[in-house]
Amino acid sequence: MQPVLSIAGLGKTYKSGHTALSDVDLSINKGEIFALLGPNGAGKTTLISIVCGIVTPSRGTVSVAGHDHARDYRAARSMIGLVPQELHTDAFETVLTTVNFSRGLFGKPRDPAYIEQLLKDLTLWDKRDSKIMELSGGMKRRVMIAKALSHEPEILFLDEPTAGVDVELRRDMWNMVRGLRERGVTIILTTHYIEEAEEMADRVGVISKGRLILVEEKNALIKKLGRKTLTLNLAEPLESVPEDLSQWKLELAGEGHELVYEFDSHAEATGVPSLLRRLSDLGIAFKDLHTRQSSLEDIFVGLVHSSADEAEKAA
Numbered sequence: 001m002q003p004v005l006s007i008a009g010l011g012k013t014y015k016s017g018h019t020a021l022s023d024v025d026l027s028i029n030k031g032e033i034f035a036l037l038g039p040n041g042a043g044k045t046t047l048i049s050i051v052c053g054i055v056t057p058s059r060g061t062v063s064v065a066g067h068d069h070a071r072d073y074r075a076a077r078s079m080i081g082l083v084p085q086e087l088h089t090d091a092f093e094t095v096l097t098t099v100n101f102s103r104g105l106f107g108k109p110r111d112p113a114y115i116e117q118l119l120k121d122l123t124l125w126d127k128r129d130s131k132i133m134e135l136s137g138g139m140k141r142r143v144m145i146a147k148a149l150s151h152e153p154e155i156l157f158l159d160e161p162t163a164g165v166d167v168e169l170r171r172d173m174w175n176m177v178r179g180l181r182e183r184g185v186t187i188i189l190t191t192h193y194i195e196e197a198e199e200m201a202d203r204v205g206v207i208s209k210g211r212l213i214l215v216e217e218k219n220a221l222i223k224k225l226g227r228k229t230l231t232l233n234l235a236e237p238l239e240s241v242p243e244d245l246s247q248w249k250l251e252l253a254g255e256g257h258e259l260v261y262e263f264d265s266h267a268e269a270t271g272v273p274s275l276l277r278r279l280s281d282l283g284i285a286f287k288d289l290h291t292r293q294s295s296l297e298d299i300f301v302g303l304v305h306s307s308a309d310e311a312e313k314a315a
């Protein structure tokens with residue numbers, strides 16, 4: 001299948017001399033939800049801004065459904081909708097005028113039925129004649145989404161879509177994103193909320209210091225890098241992990257009251273049964289035990305840290 005978005009060798013060095021993006025290669029398939037994760041300043045907005053034509057790249061190419069971004073900019077851009085991080089729109093205009101105007105900017109003929117449905121889907125129809133400045137922050141955000149979708153784009157970029165929004169709007173956004181995907185729209189979102197990526201994304205990309213350090217199917221990533229921990233609540237606290245237990249990767253926590261064993265849940269032998277037997281032989285009793293699968297968040301934090309360490313070593 002031909003990717004709907006292809007990015008090759010993309011780089012950006014700002015006039016200040018700061019390199020915000022280096023050697024980014026990325027292919028996005030039609031109809032997928034792709035989550036771009038990264039800490040503050042990693043380069044997520046720069047990447048999105050280049051694809052949306054707001055920032056000029058210093059190096060590399062972008063192609064949208066076969067349209068080269070540089071040579072065939074209008075065609076490429078008309079296939080993209082962007083919901084930016086910051087809310088900026090004409091405060092004095094009404095919702096309906098603003099959204100119709102956005103559609104017109106892309107040279108699309110008026111389509112009142114489409115716009116009506118769009119505003120209804122975003123619970124904005126009742127507010128269609130309100131001025132933007134009269135709306136709440138959450139409603140303004142919905143208007144930004146309506147504007148981004150007004151010209152029926154094939155790819156929708158959502159830059160931090162749920163930063164600072166309430167639970168209800170976040171849930172509505174997630175439903176809307178799923179609905180769009182069902183209609184074949186490709187969604188690329190950046191987020192600080194790993195939970196959001198975990199809930200929504202088909203694939204995840206991790207960006208750190210301007211480099212795309214990983215792109216992977218979300219489920220495969222959790223499976224591959226996911227570790228499990230077994231925590232035993234000890235009947236009596238230990239001062240240190242006994243020598244006799246050195247063959248297991250163990251740590252003490254909770255001031256010696258918890259013995260924590262980290263293991264690979266996909267390994268043939270997890271080491272759990274033998275550890276429990278050994279503890280019993282040594283007379284180390286426990287009151288309770290529980291296991292925990294590492295989340296996308298643990299994986300993400302680990303990845304970003306190790307990439308930062310490597311960058312420091314290379315420097």
Ligand SMILES: Nc1ncnc2c1ncn2[C@@H]1O[C@H](COP(=O)(O)OP(=O)(O)OP(=O)(O)O)[C@@H](O)[C@H]1O
Nearest residue numbers: 014016018020038039040041042043044045046047
């Ligand atoms: N116009 C600019 N001129 C100079 N440096 C810039 C400019 N815009 C962004 N940067 C720098 O480039 C780096 C990447 O910024 P970017 O906004 O792309 O990161 P981000 O991953 O989107 O961060 P956040 O999650 O905080 O939005 C940062 O160090 C930022 O300070």
